[in-house]
Structures are given as structure tokens and as C-alpha cells.
Amino acid sequence: MTNSILGHRVVRREDPALLTVGGSYVDDLAPDGALFVTFLRSNVAHARLLEVDADDARMLPGVVAIITADDLDLADLVPDPPINPTMTRPYLARGIVRFVGEPIAAILTETREQGPDAAEAIIVDYDPLPALVDPEAALGEPGDEGFVELLFPDAGTNLAMQIAHRGAAVDFTACEVVVSQRMINQRVAPSPIEPRSSTATWEDGRLVQYVACQGVHPIRDQLAEVYGLDQDDVRVVCPDVGGGFGAKAQPYAEGLLLGWLSRHTGRPVRWIDSRTDNMTAMGHGRGQIQDVTIGGTQDGQITAYQLAVVQDAGAYPAMGAILPWMTRTMVSGVYDLDRDHVSFSSRSALTTTTPTVAYRGAGRPEAAAAIERAVDLFAAEIGLDPAEVRRRNFIAPDAFPYTTATKTVYDSGDYEGALDRALEAAGYQELRADQARRRAAGDPLALGIGLATYVEITALGGGAEYGSVEIRPDGSALVITGSNPYGQGHHTSWAMLVSERTGIPMDQIEVVHGDTDIVPTGSITGGSRSVQIAGSAINDAAVKTIELARHRAAELLEAAVEDIVLSTDADTATTGALNTGGRFHVTGTPAVSVGWADIAAADPDNPLVGLSDFAAAGPTFPFGAHVAVVEVDTETGQVTLLRLVAVDDAGRILNPLLAEGQVHGGLAQGAAQALLEEVRFDDDGNPLTANFADYGVISATELPAFERVLMETLTPMNVLGAKGIGESGTIGATPAVHNAVVDALAPFGVRHLDMPATAERVWRAIQAADPDLVTRP
Numbered sequence: 001m002t003n004s005i006l007g008h009r010v011v012r013r014e015d016p017a018l019l020t021v022g023g024s025y026v027d028d029l030a031p032d033g034a035l036f037v038t039f040l041r042s043n044v045a046h047a048r049l050l051e052v053d054a055d056d057a058r059m060l061p062g063v064v065a066i067i068t069a070d071d072l073d074l075a076d077l078v079p080d081p082p083i084n085p086t087m088t089r090p091y092l093a094r095g096i097v098r099f100v101g102e103p104i105a106a107i108l109t110e111t112r113e114q115g116p117d118a119a120e121a122i123i124v125d126y127d128p129l130p131a132l133v134d135p136e137a138a139l140g141e142p143g144d145e146g147f148v149e150l151l152f153p154d155a156g157t158n159l160a161m162q163i164a165h166r167g168a169a170v171d172f173t174a175c176e177v178v179v180s181q182r183m184i185n186q187r188v189a190p191s192p193i194e195p196r197s198s199t200a201t202w203e204d205g206r207l208v209q210y211v212a213c214q215g216v217h218p219i220r221d222q223l224a225e226v227y228g229l230d231q232d233d234v235r236v237v238c239p240d241v242g243g244g245f246g247a248k249a250q251p252y253a254e255g256l257l258l259g260w261l262s263r264h265t266g267r268p269v270r271w272i273d274s275r276t277d278n279m280t281a282m283g284h285g286r287g288q289i290q291d292v293t294i295g296g297t298q299d300g301q302i303t304a305y306q307l308a309v310v311q312d313a314g315a316y317p318a319m320g321a322i323l324p325w326m327t328r329t330m331v332s333g334v335y336d337l338d339r340d341h342v343s344f345s346s347r348s349a350l351t352t353t354t355p356t357v358a359y360r361g362a363g364r365p366e367a368a369a370a371i372e373r374a375v376d377l378f379a380a381e382i383g384l385d386p387a388e389v390r391r392r393n394f395i396a397p398d399a400f401p402y403t404t405a406t407k408t409v410y411d412s413g414d415y416e417g418a419l420d421r422a423l424e425a426a427g428y429q430e431l432r433a434d435q436a437r438r439r440a441a442g443d444p445l446a447l448g449i450g451l452a453t454y455v456e457i458t459a460l461g462g463g464a465e466y467g468s469v470e471i472r473p474d475g476s477a478l479v480i481t482g483s484n485p486y487g488q489g490h491h492t493s494w495a496m497l498v499s500e501r502t503g504i505p506m507d508q509i510e511v512v513h514g515d516t517d518i519v520p521t522g523s524i525t526g527g528s529r530s531v532q533i534a535g536s537a538i539n540d541a542a543v544k545t546i547e548l549a550r551h552r553a554a555e556l557l558e559a560a561v562e563d564i565v566l567s568t569d570a571d572t573a574t575t576g577a578l579n580t581g582g583r584f585h586v587t588g589t590p591a592v593s594v595g596w597a598d599i600a601a602a603d604p605d606n607p608l609v610g611l612s613d614f615a616a617a618g619p620t621f622p623f624g625a626h627v628a629v630v631e632v633d634t635e636t637g638q639v640t641l642l643r644l645v646a647v648d649d650a651g652r653i654l655n656p657l658l659a660e661g662q663v664h665g666g667l668a669q670g671a672a673q674a675l676l677e678e679v680r681f682d683d684d685g686n687p688l689t690a691n692f693a694d695y696g697v698i699s700a701t702e703l704p705a706f707e708r709v710l711m712e713t714l715t716p717m718n719v720l721g722a723k724g725i726g727e728s729g730t731i732g733a734t735p736a737v738h739n740a741v742v743d744a745l746a747p748f749g750v751r752h753l754d755m756p757a758t759a760e761r762v763w764r765a766i767q768a769a770d771p772d773l774v775t776r777p
Contacts, residue, residue, distance in 0.1 A: 005500050009657040013492045013506065014485075023240035026197040026212050031268035034199065035064055037261060038115025039254060039271075040105040040122050041281065042097035045133075045352040045685025046149070047126035049095055052105060057121035062114035065265055066122070067106040069094035074226060074260060077253060079160075079317050086155040087350065089316040091257045097126070098151055098315035099353050100687055101280030103254055106261055108269065116274075131685035132158065135312040135349035136289060151315060151350045158350040160317035163324055170306045170343045175295030178304075179377045184754040185288040185366050187312065187679035188672075189689070190359050191697055194242025195273030196282055200258035207259045208235045212242070214249040215484045215524030220516045222251050227259055231516075238514035241486035245669075246358035247283050248486070249526045250319055254281075279690050284679050285359020287312035287320065288327070288366050294374040298382055300389045303338060307331055307370050309346035313356055320356025321348035326363025326460070332404050333371040334415040334455045334623060335393045342405035352685040358526065360669055361456070361727040365734055368454040372735035376451075376742065377752065385432075386451050386739070387423060391416055394453075410455065410621045411715045411723075418647045418711055419453050422625040425709045426645040431629060439747055439775075448630040448744025452736035455623040458528035458724025464615035465529075466521045467537030469498055469545045471608040475582075475597030476508040479541075482522025483534035484514050488726065489658040490530060494538045496654060501542035503568025503582025504596060521613070528622070528724020531654060536718045537614035545610030552599045552608070553584035563587050620715045620723035624648040626736035628671075632744040637763025639675055639741055643704055644733060649711040650725035659725050660708060666729020667706050672698035674737035678756050696756070747775045 017023065054066040069092040076088035093104045105122060109115045130149040132138040138158040140147040151158055172178045199210040207227060213219050216236040224231045241248065254271060262269045273282065288309050295304040313321035324346035331344045375393075379386040394415040395402050402410045428449070435447040466482035479494050491511040499506050512518055523529075546566055554561040563586050585593035600608055629643040644667055653659045676696035680688040689695040714721030734755070741757040742750060748769040753761065 005496050006654050008655070010492060010496055010655050011657065012489050013495065014489060025194060025240050025242060026199055026210050027272050029199050029210055029239070031199065031201055034268040034270045035108040035110065035265060036112045036115055037258065037269050037271040038107045038109065038119055039103040039277070040107060040119045041277065042093060042100055042102045042104055044097060044126045044128060045100050045131045046129040047097050048129065049093060049097060049104070050125040050127050053123040054105060057107070057118040060114065060118050060121060062110040063107065063118050064110065065108045066118070067261065067264070068092055068104065072260065080322070083161050083317045083321050084155055087152050087160060087317050089253060091253045100685060101277065101354055102315070106257065108261060108265055131352045131683065133351055133353060133681050133683060133685050135310050135351050138349045138351050139310070139347060151352065160313045160321045160348040160350055162347045163328055164345045170304050170341055172293065172295040172304050175304055176297045177378065177381055178293065178295040179374070179381050180291070180293045181374065181377055181752050183290040183292060183370060183373060183752070185286050185290060185369055186755055187284045187287040187356070188359065188677045189279050189284055189679050189695060190245040190247035190282065191279070191695070192243030192245060192248070195275065195278035196248070196252060196255065197272045198255045198258055199268060199270045200262045201268035202262055206233050206235060209259065210237045210239065211255060212248060213238050213484065214244045214486060214526050215522060216514050216516050217482070217522040218524055219251050223256065223259060226256050234516070236516050238484055244486045245360045246362055246526055247285070249358055249524045275692065276690050279695060280354060280687050283318065283320065283357025284314070284354050285356065286366060286673070287356045290366070290370045292370050292374045294378050296378060300382060300384045300392045302335060302378065302393045304341040305332060305337055305371065305374070306343045311346055311348040312351055312353065313348045314351060314353050316355045317348060317350065318355045319358045323358065323363035324348060327367040328406055329408050329457055330364050330367040330455065331371070331406055333368060334395060334453050335371070336395045336399070337405065339405035344406065353681055360666065361730045362527065364456040364727070365670070365731045368452065368456070368731045369735045369738065372452045372454065373738065373752070376739045380746065380751070387419065387428065390419060390451065390453055408457065409618070411717055412713050413455060413621060413623045414713055415453055415455070415623055418623060418625040418649055421709045421711060422627045422645050422647045425707060426627040426629070426643065428627065444634045446632045446634050446744040446747070448632060448740040450628040450630070450736045450738065450740025450743055451625070452732050452739065453625045454732045455621050456728060456731050457619050457621055459532050459616055459619045460527055462616035462618050463523060463529070463533060464613050465523060465534040465537045466519060467534060467541040467612045467614065469538065469541040469610045471545060471549070471596050471600045473597065473600050473604060475504065475595055475600060476510070477502065477504050479509060479511045479538060480519055481511060481513045481534055481538060482519055483530045484522065484525045486525065488525065488530060488662065489655070490534070493531065493535060493654050493658060497535060497539050498542045501539065501546060502596065503566070528726040531722045532620055532718050532720065532724060533614060533616050535654065535722065536616070536720055537612040539720060540612035540614050541610040543610070544612065545608060548608055548610060549584065549596070549599050552602055553594050556594050556598065556602055557586055557592065559586045617717055620651065620717050622648065622650040622723040622725060622728050624728055624732050626732040628733070628736040628740040630737065630740040630744055632741065632762060634766055637759040637761070637766065639757050639759065639762060641671055641675065641702065641704055641737060643707065644671065644737070645707040645709065646729060646732065647709045647711050648725060648728040648732065649713050650728060651715045651723035652712055652721035654722065662726050663708060663729040664706055666727060667733045668698055668703055670730040670733025671703065671737045674734050674741070674755055674757060675702065676756050676758065749774055
């Protein structure tokens with residue numbers, strides 16, 4: 001092999017079609033005779049449903065049926081353990097509505113436009129109940145002063161679940177310095193370009209559903225459970241997906257109901273969220289109130305750390321209620337802390353708001369945001385540079401595998417090395433000197449420099465993934481994967497792996513995913529697990545295919561199997577030209593050889609297929625360091641992100657181009673949470689950010705050109721040495737940008753500022769500054 005395709009910037013093979021003819025999305029699928037589904041949604045956060053009068057709506061043109069909870073014979077959805085199982089969710093509101101956006105009725109119409117018109121004609125009589133917007137207030141008990149309401153009276157509590165690790169047992173009395181801070185890790189909306197969408201029909205007694213999702217097999221399994229079907233009687237297909245960010249990893253009540261609606265009407269049904277429905281009813285992310293306490297010595301040694309979380313679960317507890325477990329897993333970050341002096345506790349509370357779900361990073365960004373802000377607070381209290389405090393507390397490179405206080409076992413890392421690279425690339429000392437000059441001159445444009453060093457967990461729990469490689473009669477390859485891409489570039493990555501092993505050019509390798517009739521098993525694409533698990537499965541399947549081919553080649557060449565070798569030409573595979581490599585021959589005699597087509601044709605009745613169900617031994621722990629530089633106009637509060645320097649170490653990188661795309665997207669979303677994005681409700685539970693006019697989605701206008709610094713620390717957990725990278729940028733960028741804004745405001749005596757650092761919030765913090773603490777000239 002003259003060269004390796006792995007590690008090179010191979011252009012995405014998915015893009016030509018997307019940029020020319022366009023992708024094939026759920027909304028592009030139009031079964032003959034399909035009805036459109038529109039959901040009438042509650043415009044009240046909490047109320048008894050007294051009457052739903054749809055008589056006038058049923059008389060409107062094109063209305064085929066209007067379905068309410070009274071029409072359904074489906075059991076309510078029970079939340080996953082360890083959530084309180086009494087907090088079930090109906091498909092359509094029954095008796096009570098619990099958040100603005102909850103579906104009350106399903107309207108089936110002949111055209112898309114007729115549904116909203118019919119929804120406006122339905123009259124709903126509500127008996128309002130108290131709204132619960134504050135998750136801390138919701139955790140009060142009946143009879144307590146200030147207690148508001150129970151969302152599920154039979155449960156007797158608004159506590160969905162709780163986690164404790166030594167509770168609040170950390171003793172800070174021996175610390176020379178103790179700093180405490182309440183932080184808000186605000187709700188954000190995933191906001192994928194393509195909203196939730198699905199099409200369902202019945203074919204010969206089988207439920208067939210097309211879904212924009214992150215994994216077809218979990219959707220199939222839940223549909224089978226809902227409808228009492230064997231899994232073979234359900235087919236789920238996922239075409240192209242316009243963004244997911246974790247929020248499409250789980251099925252929603254509306255999508256699960258489509259099969260019932262199709263069976264009821266005897267026709268296919270189509271459902272596409274409107275943008276407002278997507279912003280108010282699709283799951284939100286984050287939503288934690290964090291109480292942090294950090295303690296240590298005057299010389300910068302951190303000796304104790306405690307994090308207590310109240311998680312906003314929304315009206316119906318789902319994955320968001322469980323995510324504090326991920327925060328707990330990564331609570332101590334990159335720091336070598338005494339395991340007896342670290343604690344975590346959390347309570348997940350019901351509120352009359354949109355349920356929270358997994359969102360890019362899913363619990364890990366919250367952990368990083370807490371401890372990285374805490375370290376900056378600690379550094380400011382003792383008057384040390386925040387980079388130096390981090391350096392004095394890192395886990396040493398030779399300490400791996402390293403077990404944390406919460407029994408999390410980190411595989412490999414070099415945290416100080418990552419920070420050093422980031423600081424050097426940013427010109428940290430020069431930045432600090434520029435900052436000092438500006439402060440001395442009283443420059444109204446304050447410079448802020450923020451740091452964050454992070455570690456995260458990917459492929460939590462390990463798990464298995466399906467992969468197969470089949471050689472076709474013409475020598476091309478068919479690759480089937482259980483992973484479900486939605487922008488990650490799996491078709492490119494998996495073709496690279498197969499081409500690397502077999503020598504077959506990439507343009508002769510087809511990758512298939514996302515159809516339960518073709519792919520026998522699979523999980524979700526989430527938790528940054530794809531390359532290390534699904535990629536390892538494809539790699540393993542390719543190796544097994546080669547081994548099968550060696551036996552056939554031995555017969556064709558009349559030689560011993562152990563003497564047969566495969567020669568590949570990776571240069572040819574990289575260009576996609578007609579392959580001159582990928583030939584089997586006897587060791588030392590390459591002149592006489594057979595190719596993949598020869599081997600496949602030798603026994604056409606027995607396809608040459610390598611199968612793998614690779615299971616990882618455990619998770620991996622990517623890490624990195626980010627440096628953010630901001631400029632704050634102290635007269636208006638406007639924050640400008642000038643630079644974002646990122647070192648994101650995810651082990652071996654198969655394709656740097658794809659990795660950069662993942663990191664760039666993560667950096668954008670991380671900076672967005674720090675500066676702009678926030679889902680807000682008024683005191684009555686009404687959403688104030690129900691569209692892109694009110695919700696501050698970040699754009700290229702607010703972002704600089706990102707500066708990436710390469711670093712690769714291999715993991716022993718898989719043969720590729722790869723860790724996940726899909727969420728790393730999000731995890732490191734948020735605290736780095738957040739710390740930079742607070743750093744810029746330090747001369748005004750501002751100790752902390754909750755996210756997002758909007759111009760109004762920053763301006764108010766400056767105006768509220770204590771004149772005695774202002775150190776500016």
C-alpha cells in the first residue's frame with residue numbers, strides 16, 4: 001500500500017446531490033391519497049379541558065376527520081425509568097393541558113393549507129389552573145407556604161426523579177478559600193432547519209413509517225410496542241434529515257399517533273411541523289439551575305467541589321429529566337480532585353412548559369459550564385491567572401486510566417498539552433498585555449479573554465452497532481450500516497474505511513442506511529458514538545470480508561490460504577479512479593493475481609459478505625481547550641466575539657474535513673448559548689420565543705473564523721483509536737465565551753453574569769456595578 005486514505009481531507013460524497021438536485025426529505029415523499037395532519041395545540045399552559053367543540057370545523061372544505069383523546073384506544077406513554085412512572089403522557093390532551101403547544105386534537109385534511117384553517121374554527125373551553133414556570137418553586141410540597149400546584153395529583157409530587165452522590169456532604173471548613181455561585185444554564189431550542197416530520201401508512205397489514213430521526217430501529221421498536229405488533233410488522237425508513245442535534249433521537253407522541261390516524265382513515269397521513277409548533281412543542285435542551293461551591297488553597301490548589309442541580313423537566317418528563325446523570329458523570333471535569341471531596345446532587349422538576357430532551361452534548365456541556373465558571377471564580381478570588389490555576393490542578397498524562405469521584409474511568413488524555421497549544425495559538429500573553437493597555441487607557445471597548453478546558457464522554461455504555469460489507473459480482477462493494485447519519489458524512493467515512501482495507505475505489509462503494517427492512521439492527525446516531533462504534537463495525541466487516549476472499553483466492557490461485565495477501569492501492573482509491581489495486585496474490589509473486597470481481601464471480605451463488613456487530617468495551621473521553629476573545633462595548637453592552645481558538649482532541653481523525661465541520665457547528669452552537677439563545681416563558685407559562693423573530697438563533701454575522709489546532713491522543717477502546725467529536729465544540733465553546741464576557745466586565749466588579757450575555761443583560765450589569773468596586777480609571 002503506497003499511502004493511506006485515512007487522515008486525509010476527502011471531500012464529502014453526500015454533497016453533490018444536496019447542492020444540485022437536492023436531498024430527499026420526508027416532506028418530499030407524497031404517497032397517493034395522503035391526508036395532511038395538523039395538530040390543534042393548547043394556547044394555555046395549564047388548565048382543565050372542559051369542552052372541545054369541533055362541529056363547525058368538521059363542516060369546512062377538505063376536513064376528513066378531527067380526532068380527540070376520547071376517540072383513541074391507545075394507552076398513555078410511560079416515561080423511561082428511573083422517572084416516576086405515574087407521570088404518563090397522553091397522545092392528545094385528556095382532561096388537562098400541561099403546556100402551551102400540547103396537542104389537543106388531530107385534524108386530517110385533503111390539503112396542507114386546510115388544516116390550520118380548521119384549527120382556528122375549533123373552540124376550546126379551558127378552566128385555568130396555576131402555571132408552574134419556576135422549577136424550584138415546583139418542587140415544593142403540598143401544604144408548604146408558596147406551594148402552587150401538582151401537575152399529576154396522583155403522583156403527589158412534582159419531583160420526576162433525583163440523583164445523589166454524597167448529597168451536600170462535602171466539608172469546606174479546611175479550605176482557605178471558598179467560592180459559591182448560582183448559575184443558570186438556560187433552556188435552548190434545538191431549532192433544526194427541518195422540523196419534525198413523518199409519513200405513515202399501512203401496507204398488507206404492516207405499518208410503514210418514514211421519519212426524520214436519528215435512528216430507525218428504536219422508532220420501530222416503540223411503534224411495535226404502541227400498536228402491539230411484531231417488530232417485523234413495522235418498517236421505519238429515514239431519508240435525508242435536515243438536522244437533529246439530539247432532539248430527533250426519540251419518538252414524539254405526535255409521530256407515534258400517525259399509525260392510528262392512518263388506520264382510522266384508511267389512507268396514508270403526512271405530518272410536518274410548522275416553525276412555531278417546532279419551537280413550542282419539540283423538546284428543548286439544557287434548563288438547569290446550578291449551585292456551585294468550590295474551595296481550595298491560596299496558592300491555587302482546588303481541594304473541594306460541589307454541584308447541586310435543579311433540572312427543568314417540563315410538563316412530561318422525558319430524556320431531559322434523566323440528563324443530570326450525564327452531568328454527574330462528568331462533574332469533576334479535567335481536574336485531579338480528592339474523590340472524598342466532590343459531590344453532586346440533582347432534582348428534576350415538572351413545570352408547565354415544553355418537555356426537555358437531549359440536546360447536543362446532553363448533560364455534559366452543563367457539567368463543563370459549571371466547573372469551568374467555578375475555576376474562573378476561584379482564580380479571581382485568589383488573584384491568580386485562570387490558566388495557571390487550571391495547570392496546577394489537571395489530571396497528569398501518566399495517570400490514565402483515571403477514575404473520578406463518580407467512578408467514571410477516563411481512557412486517555414493530555415489536558416495540559418491541549419491548554420498549552422490553545423494558549424500558544426491564541427497568543428495568550430499578548431492578549432493579556434493588550435487587555436491591560438485598554439484598561440489603563442479607559443477604553444470603552446473592553447477586551448475579555450476566556451478559557452475552558454473540558455473532557456466529555458462519548459459512546460456512553462459502549463454498546464454494539466451493525467455493519468456489513470458485501471462484494472458484488474462486478475467487484476464493487478455494498479456497505480450496510482446501523483448508524484443513521486443526518487449531516488455527519490457517514491457515507492464518506494464508511495467508504496473511506498472500506499476502501500482503505502480493500503483497495504476498492506470509493507466511487508465503487510455504496511453505503512446504505514436507515515431502513516429496517518434492509519438493516520437488521522441499529523441504534524441511534526447520538527452521543528458522538530458513530531465512528532468509534534459504527535465505524536469500527538464497518539472496519540471489522542471489511543476485514544472479515546477480506547479473510548473470506550483470501551480463502552477463495554487461494555482456491556483460484558491453487559495456493560495455501562496463509563500465503564495469500566491483498567495488495568491495495570490507496571492512492572488510486574483516494575482519487576476514485578479505476579482501481580489498479582485490491583488484488584490478491586501469493587506472497588512474493590504479485591504478477592499473478594485475482595481481483596475482487598474475479599473472486600465474487602467464482603461462486604456467485606454464495607455472496608461474499610463480512611458481517612460485524614462490533615461492541616465497544618466502554619466509552620471514550622475526548623477533551624480539549626478553547627480560548628475565546630470578546631470585545632464588550634461598555635456603553636451599550638454589545639458583545640462581539642473576535643476569536644475562538646479550539647483544540648479538540650478526539651483521538652485518531654479519519655477525515656479532517658468532516659471533523660472540522662462537526663467542530664465548527666459545535667463551536668457555533670456553544671457560542672450561541674453563551675451570547676444569544678434562550679427559550680423564555682412569562683409567568684403564566686406563555687412562550688415568548690416561539691419563532692425566529694423572537695428567538696436569537698446565531699448566524700455567520702455573529703461568528704468569527706474559527707481557529708482550530710490539531711491534537712490526537714489515541715484511545716485503547718477501539719482498533720481505530722477514535723473518540724467522538726460531534727459534540728466537543730459545543731461543550732468547550734460555551735464556558736470559554738461565557739468566561740470571556742465576565743473577564744471583560746471584571747473592572748466593573750462584575751463577578752458573574754448568567755447566560756446568555758445579551759447586550760441588555762451586559763449593560764444592566766455594568767449599570768448596577770458598585771462604584772467602589774470599579775477599577776477602571
